[in-house]
Amino acid sequence: MSSSRRVLVVEDEPVINQSVSDRLTAEGYDVVQAYDGPGAVAAFGSAAPDLVVLDVMLPGFDGHEVCRRIQAERPVPVIMLTARDDEADVLVGLGVGADDYLTKPFRMRELVARVAALLRRVDRAAELAARRPLELDGMTIDGAARRVWCDGAEVHLTPTEFDLLVCLAAEPGTVVTRERLLADVWGWPGGSGTRTVDSHVKGLRAKIGSERVRTVHGVGYALETDGPR
Template sequence: MTGPTRRILVVEDEPVINGAVTDRLTAEGYDVAQAYDGPAAVRAFEEQGPDLVVLDVMLPGFDGHEVCRRIQAVRPVPVLMLTARDDETDILVGLGVGADDYMTKPFRMRELVARVAALLRRVDRAAQLAGSGTDGVTDLGDLRIDGGARRVWAAGEEVHLTPTEFDLLVCLAAEAGTVLTRERLLADVWGWPGASGTRTVDSHVKALRAKIGSDRVRTVHGVGYALETGAR
């Protein structure tokens, strides 16, 4: 790794999993803090100021969704959620409270490291754009996207998106009206060229639709998605 050491908070109540994730991320050069329940996770977040949180859904005290809601209210931070249930509703709840990505247990440690790195790259890219002074405002009907400020308005109301949701929207808006395949979105938004995590794309599109309006993103079955160009 180059540049300042990044701090990651690992929140997982199972000591073996917590320890394994912590050891692997430490070996990758990250500074890692740990927590084992909901209240401790919020305290550690406030005390440690992590750059990213790896967060299990099922926790003692209060669950990962509540942890995510509370920490995002303190300071926006990328969150990678871990869930034992391959349940779309559970995943969408996590995305709805501010998680950027999720992984279903059991998972490969190499994939977790790759997703952590991809999330941090997106944060870096967002900071560079915000500091560049570039306007980057796009108007698509009554949808406005300010790339530099990373802000979005739908029908005149500001919409609060997670970093991943924002990047997904920008990617679709860059070729508005054109159908982008799930594989293309995985490569451009998540930084996973050649990956096959199409359900990840589908879940994030559903979360994005819930915030900007369900009819703004068109599904082309078996292919991908397109952002509509006209006003609703």
């Protein structure tokens, strides 16, 4: 359990909001609740949560707008809850800074597992602060600042896109399986959720250039570079 970590739960359905909040509280998290877009942004500013569980459909303004506003204020891991398993909706969410998504109805234990996995990634990110920037074929990856430059221009990545890039860059030119990416980046053992990997790779390609990430169909992905310089 992790009593020192605070989670903001944003869901307009009171029963779902309370069920999620009760389960996370039972797991040892400090939970703050909000029920609409404006309330979510206000709660984020006052409570300073370590992670946000965010429904897409909200009164006031939707979860995508909430995500835009809170990520502009301070980068934070976000799990979005969506009623539709639609790739367009997922990509919009990832594009505004969400790290993960769950389609309703979902199993509470899966939500808890994903919350824990995202928070572990935050802890691992701190380890990057001690590393020197990595130079790879015109791309610079600064782990301490969590910033990336391609051919001299800064590229703005979501937290998940950055972690995905770091994982691929650790072995440039080597194919990394989807299952390993799920385990190393998301903390999900067992290989369930490869569509999540594919969606994030699509977003990463759009920002650093599609030619930099090679697909090996049925296996995984490789970062195409000339190697460390």
